[in-house]
Amino acid sequence: MHERVPLPAGQLAALRAAYATPPRAYHGFDHVEAVLARFEEVDDGPGWHRPREVWLAVLYHDAIYVAGRRDNESRSAALAGDAIARWLPDAGIDTVRVARLVELTARHGHIARADLGDGPDAGDSMHFLDCDMAILGAAAAEFDAYDQGIAREYRGRVPAWLFRRGRRKFLEALLASERIYLSDWFHARLDAPARANLRRVLAGWR
Numbered sequence: 001m002h003e004r005v006p007l008p009a010g011q012l013a014a015l016r017a018a019y020a021t022p023p024r025a026y027h028g029f030d031h032v033e034a035v036l037a038r039f040e041e042v043d044d045g046p047g048w049h050r051p052r053e054v055w056l057a058v059l060y061h062d063a064i065y066v067a068g069r070r071d072n073e074s075r076s077a078a079l080a081g082d083a084i085a086r087w088l089p090d091a092g093i094d095t096v097r098v099a100r101l102v103e104l105t106a107r108h109g110h111i112a113r114a115d116l117g118d119g120p121d122a123g124d125s126m127h128f129l130d131c132d133m134a135i136l137g138a139a140a141a142e143f144d145a146y147d148q149g150i151a152r153e154y155r156g157r158v159p160a161w162l163f164r165r166g167r168r169k170f171l172e173a174l175l176a177s178e179r180i181y182l183s184d185w186f187h188a189r190l191d192a193p194a195r196a197n198l199r200r201v202l203a204g205w206r
Helices: 009-019 029-044 051-060 072-087 095-107 120-137 140-154 160-176 184-203
Strands: none
Touching (some): 029 120, 051 095, 095 120, 120 184
């Protein structure tokens, strides 16, 4: 098991407040806890090269989230950097690495394994991104709750027809991709159920 990074109470409170603003139907702190559960699965399985940096990236990857904005990830990465500098200045955290991981989540569905390079950090990147996308391979009811939560987050912010078109395009691209999951570990476990969920939800839109 990896060594945890003790978060000061003030840092944890600020983090939870960030995830509550604005109120979210999916990208709240419950989502962080779900991704942390996947983080632990990787920790018990193939393992992490730099677990502390990945763990902090999980905590901050959706800290700033407004449906429809294109700068959520970059702003979340900046928030992570500021928080680490303020609350964990002597913890030896590679802040640049944390920010890089957070920023990668902006490219879900558009990253190939080759884009991440080679070596242990590449493995961490793949497993981190796959932890965030593991919901696609969840049980049908859990997947449906996620899908409906995304729709609620966009309601009132983006015209319904535009959301529907963009969402369908995203899901169809995932289904058509050679690999939904970048790592072999997640690919073997979740590719089949993820594709079943995608086919089912897309069939309901026809």
